[in-house]
Amino acid sequence: MPKMSSNLSGPWDVLVAGGGNAALCAAIAARRAGRSVLVVEAAPRFYRGGNTRHTRNMRCAHDHATETLTGPYTEDEFFDDLMRVTGGNTDEALSRHMITQSKSMLDWIQEQGVRFQPSLGGTLSLGRTNSFFLGGGRSMLNSLYETAERLGVEILYDTEVVALDIEERTFRAATVRREGQDHRIEAANFVAACGGFEANIEWLKEGWGEKADNFLIRGAPYNRGTVTRMLLDSGMQQIGDPTQCHAVAIDARAPKFDGGIITRLDCVVFGVVMNRDCERFYDEGEDIWPKRYAIWGRLIAQQPGQIAYVVFDAPNLNRFMPSLFPPIEAGTLPELAEKLELDPVKFTATVEEFNAAVVGGFPFNHTEPDGNRTEGLEVGKSNWAQKIETPPYYAYPVRPGITFTYLGVKVDAEARILMGDGNNTPSDNMFAAGEIMAGNVLGQGYAAGIGMTIGAVFGRIAGQEAARHGT
Numbered sequence: 140m141p142k143m144s145s146n147l148s149g150p151w152d153v154l155v156a157g158g159g160n161a162a163l164c165a166a167i168a169a170r171r172a173g174r175s176v177l178v179v180e181a182a183p184r185f186y187r188g189g190n191t192r193h194t195r196n197m198r199c200a201h202d203h204a205t206e207t208l209t210g211p212y213t214e215d216e217f218f219d220d221l222m223r224v225t226g227g228n229t230d231e232a233l234s235r236h237m238i239t240q241s242k243s244m245l246d247w248i249q250e251q252g253v254r255f256q257p258s259l260g261g262t263l264s265l266g267r268t269n270s271f272f273l274g275g276g277r278s279m280l281n282s283l284y285e286t287a288e289r290l291g292v293e294i295l296y297d298t299e300v301v302a303l304d305i306e307e308r309t310f311r312a313a314t315v316r317r318e319g320q321d322h323r324i325e326a327a328n329f330v331a332a333c334g335g336f337e338a339n340i341e342w343l344k345e346g347w348g349e350k351a352d353n354f355l356i357r358g359a360p361y362n363r364g365t366v367t368r369m370l371l372d373s374g375m376q377q378i379g380d381p382t383q384c385h386a387v388a389i390d391a392r393a394p395k396f397d398g399g400i401i402t403r404l405d406c407v408v409f410g411v412v413m414n415r416d417c418e419r420f421y422d423e424g425e426d427i428w429p430k431r432y433a434i435w436g437r438l439i440a441q442q443p444g445q446i447a448y449v450v451f452d453a454p455n456l457n458r459f460m461p462s463l464f465p466p467i468e469a470g471t472l473p474e475l476a477e478k479l480e481l482d483p484v485k486f487t488a489t490v491e492e493f494n495a496a497v498v499g500g501f502p503f504n505h506t507e508p509d510g511n512r513t514e515g516l517e518v519g520k521s522n523w524a525q526k527i528e529t530p531p532y533y534a535y536p537v538r539p540g541i542t543f544t545y546l547g548v549k550v551d552a553e554a555r556i557l558m559g560d561g562n563n564t565p566s567d568n569m570f571a572a573g574e575i576m577a578g579n580v581l582g583q584g585y586a587a588g589i590g591m592t593i594g595a596v597f598g599r600i601a602g603q604e605a606a607r608h609g610t
Contacts, residue, residue: 370548
């Protein structure tokens, strides 16, 4: 392999902007193909990796059970799941391409040092479809960084891309800011793998309005979409809706930024969810949790004050992974309402009305639709309906937790960024992977682990194609 350039300005064969899963997969793939690679990460070393730090699994198609997966998950089933959660709002050809490529990803990413553990059970119901990283996302990141550094990839932290030099369809150089100084870095190829704009509240407001002030950001504050904006302003083709994003219900007591996975709540199916007016607003038992958990952030965003409350009783306390924060507890429903600063009369009436509507009597089984339902309610519950009648009673306040945004740049099957000229003309030497192009696959909706699949698959493709493009 050629020796790395000792000069920050280059020229490099491949410049990668970003420091998460997609960026590292691109960098490793390009370096293994013999190219000189520089990775610039805006975050400090400790916070490197963007949202990958907070992940725990990825969804890949496979034809048979493995050491960490309980059974086959075919390409067709994966595609059907994707179509269901997106409502068909996806580039079908590109999505099928991603799913096919995901089959080899489990072996490839383990070859880069990443290790998996047996899948967890409980409400996750992912033992057959998703592989869990041993040690979580940070451990996975550490393995990728170790491999990249061993191969000779150069990595700079606290280094933000502040300008791009693009001539029509061709990338020439990037200006980065490091230790207060601006540096021009020339490269034969550019890979944008630096996340979405979820930490940019003002940009979120362009789609959501003032509601965005009440959003919590699950990831680090460094994903502000600056490279996305520069690419779009330079004539790249836009994909996605500014209001579409991966948004889940997280503990309302979480910090504004970087709360991560430990603030997510998986207890919705075990109780009822009501807004601050003590009204239920959606079917808590519509489908198994991994296929519906990602709709709840958007649902709560539409409620008054962008807040809601998950209410359940004693038998369900230990059936899900809790938040970092303890649930609010009370011996009676009115007392619980008062602790939540809700109207105790309306609160109690909503729970009692729900209890009276519960029918079914089937064995409770949270791993699949069990038929326990309500009848006669304006907002029913299709599965897992149980009377909330055994004290103590519990509640979690929840707000929309934004993981990543879907608006970004359009790419082709080679991860090449397409120009906004109306002809889908590919750029000469610019590629994108991960959240910055997730809208190609995720027009709306989400299913567990797909974000990591998008990042790893298109990251590897981007690195391979950038290397193939040459110097």
